[in-house]
Amino acid sequence: MPLLVISGLTVRYGAIQAVRGIDLAIEAGEVVAVLGANGAGKSTTLKAIVGLVAWGGEIHFDGASLQGRATEQIVRRGMTMVPEGRRVFPSLTVMENLTLGAAAHADGKAMPRNRAEAFELFPILAERREQRAGTLSGGQQQQLAIARALMSEPRLLLLDEPSLGLAPQIVDSIFELILRLKQRGQTILLVEQNVAAALDIADRAYVLANGMISMSGPAETLRASEQVARAYLGAAVEAAAP
Amino acid sequence: MNYFIEQTVNALSLGGTYALLALGLAVVFSILGMINFAHGALMTLTGYALVFASLVGLPFGVAAPIAVVFTMGSAVVLELVAFRPVRRASGATMLLTSFAVAVLLQLAFQIFISTRPQIVPLPALLTTAVDIGDISIGVNRLISIAVAVVVLLGLNVFLRRTTIGLAMRAAAEDFDVTRLMGIRADRVIATAFALSGLLAAIAAVLWIAQRSSVDPLMGMIPVLKAFIATTMGGLGSLLGAVLGGLLLGAIEIYLAAYLPDSALPFHGAITLGVVIVVLVVRPQGLVGPSRELAR
Numbered sequence: 001m002p003l004l005v006i007s008g009l010t011v012r013y014g015a016i017q018a019v020r021g022i023d024l025a026i027e028a029g030e031v032v033a034v035l036g037a038n039g040a041g042k043s044t045t046l047k048a049i050v051g052l053v054a055w056g057g058e059i060h061f062d063g064a065s066l067q068g069r070a071t072e073q074i075v076r077r078g079m080t081m082v083p084e085g086r087r088v089f090p091s092l093t094v095m096e097n098l099t100l101g102a103a104a105h106a107d108g109k110a111m112p113r114n115r116a117e118a119f120e121l122f123p124i125l126a127e128r129r130e131q132r133a134g135t136l137s138g139g140q141q142q143q144l145a146i147a148r149a150l151m152s153e154p155r156l157l158l159l160d161e162p163s164l165g166l167a168p169q170i171v172d173s174i175f176e177l178i179l180r181l182k183q184r185g186q187t188i189l190l191v192e193q194n195v196a197a198a199l200d201i202a203d204r205a206y207v208l209a210n211g212m213i214s215m216s217g218p219a220e221t222l223r224a225s226e227q228v229a230r231a232y233l234g235a236a237v238e239a240a241a242p
Numbered sequence: 243m244n245y246f247i248e249q250t251v252n253a254l255s256l257g258g259t260y261a262l263l264a265l266g267l268a269v270v271f272s273i274l275g276m277i278n279f280a281h282g283a284l285m286t287l288t289g290y291a292l293v294f295a296s297l298v299g300l301p302f303g304v305a306a307p308i309a310v311v312f313t314m315g316s317a318v319v320l321e322l323v324a325f326r327p328v329r330r331a332s333g334a335t336m337l338l339t340s341f342a343v344a345v346l347l348q349l350a351f352q353i354f355i356s357t358r359p360q361i362v363p364l365p366a367l368l369t370t371a372v373d374i375g376d377i378s379i380g381v382n383r384l385i386s387i388a389v390a391v392v393v394l395l396g397l398n399v400f401l402r403r404t405t406i407g408l409a410m411r412a413a414a415e416d417f418d419v420t421r422l423m424g425i426r427a428d429r430v431i432a433t434a435f436a437l438s439g440l441l442a443a444i445a446a447v448l449w450i451a452q453r454s455s456v457d458p459l460m461g462m463i464p465v466l467k468a469f470i471a472t473t474m475g476g477l478g479s480l481l482g483a484v485l486g487g488l489l490l491g492a493i494e495i496y497l498a499a500y501l502p503d504s505a506l507p508f509h510g511a512i513t514l515g516v517v518i519v520v521l522v523v524r525p526q527g528l529v530g531p532s533r534e535l536a537r
Contacts, residue, residue, distance in 0.1 A: 052422075075423070080424070083418075089416060092408065092411060092415075103424055104424020105424075149422075
């Protein structure tokens with residue numbers, strides 16, 4: 001049975017229907033990408049999964065329905081999200097950010113172990129551990145946001161546009177990092193506008209347009225039909241470009 | 243010079259009490275974005291708890307902690323009953339709710355207790371003074387300063403060293419992401435109210451230790467001052483609340499001490515004038531507000 005099963009997911013913001021009936025599933029150990037243009041409903045889908053927006057339809061995580069569950073309850077069941085734009089706690093130190101990341105962890109003793117692991121994965125954070133998160137560069141903040149999420153040892157990690165607003169080199173290093181997490185067996189649902197990079201690391205992908213899934217399949221298949229994908233995303237991608 | 247030292251002790255004593263009250267307002271504001279005007283009623287509640295504890299024969303040293311714990315509990319109950327249902331409503335709704343709670347409590351005090359001031363018997367120690375050289379300083383003032391310092395240090399440790407303390411600082415910056423850490427929103431908010439109740443209650447005990455009586459409107463004026471202090475310090479900033487409280491206490495005491503007699507009637511106006519000047523020069527307050535206020 002898949003780790004996460006979504007069927008008929010709908011989300012509306014007032015009069016606007018942002019997500020209109022999405023079916024999606026993730027097996028444990030998979031990296032699944034959700035692609036699409038700005039406003040296609042990608043981020044909204046992630047927010048629905050972690051209970052930050054009201055939704056209709058069905059979401060099951062590890063066999064249990066998430067209907068009516070608060071965000072903190074969902075996180076305690078073993079999934080968390082790295083939000084778009086990083087959103088580290090700027091006035092808290094790197095250490096304090098990491099400590100909060102482990103707050104949901106049932107085993108209090110796991111904290112030092114996970115922190116040591118985070119510092120190994122992100123040496124720069126060890127160097128800056130007493131620094132306020134707001135003083136870090138964008139790339140370092142993204143590392144901290146991911147490290148903070150990993151502190152709770154999530155069975156499912158949701159990444160919302162991890163490459164957004166970062167310099168190209170930094171983007172490469174973030175994708176390398178996601179690849180390393182994948183090799184460690186981390187299950188990941190990745191939302192990205194950087195289609196090529198996302199398809200390089202994902203096992204499977206869904207393409208969203210106007211709140212619906214327009215295409216889905218193994219990453220290679222979608223990459224092979226890149227022309228189709230480009231044709232599909234093209235206009236919107238150009239419109240979204242600065 | 244001696245006169246100046248005495249007035250400085252008074253300024254620190256009053257400013258410290260304002261700082262505790264302002265902090266209580268700021269703790270709740272930083273997380274909910276709501277100014278809790280029922281904060282003054284919590285002060286008054288502490289006063290009546292003291293009155294009743296004394297009536298049943300408890301000494302002040304026992305009555306005061308009981309009154310403080312009772313007020314903390316009441317603050318948590320208020321959140322549960324009055325504020326939780328409107329948590330997702332607009333700021334105006336929450337503000338009006340806090341006004342409503344303040345008025346209801348005030349009326350309850352007037353109807354069920356008395357409109358007249360009730361006496362709180364103070365231990366003799368609090369009404370004595372110590373002589374240092376040729377300066378005479380009230381013990382209540384010294385205790386008041388010491389308590390404020392201890393509470394501020396304790397709060398600082400709480401906010402830096404405990405997970406729930408960290409969560410409160412985090413929630414003041416980004417409530418949704420704090421929940422993504424698996425931290426229960428209800429717990430953070432309940433803790434904020436418990437903390438504000440604690441601060442209001444301690445301030446109330448210090449306030450009463452200088453006056454030895456309680457009336458239904460007791461908390462109104464000091465909390466109004468605390469509101470001015472938080473605004474001057476920077477709404478939502480805890481450090482700003484402390485600085486604003488101390489500054490307001492200093493302005494009030496020094497003006498009262500050094501204004502010529504003919505200008506004394508304008509004491510309050512001059513105080514507020516200084517506050518206005520501060521806000522014109524720094525509209526965001528002495529310390530800028532926290533970057534993002536929780537919704």
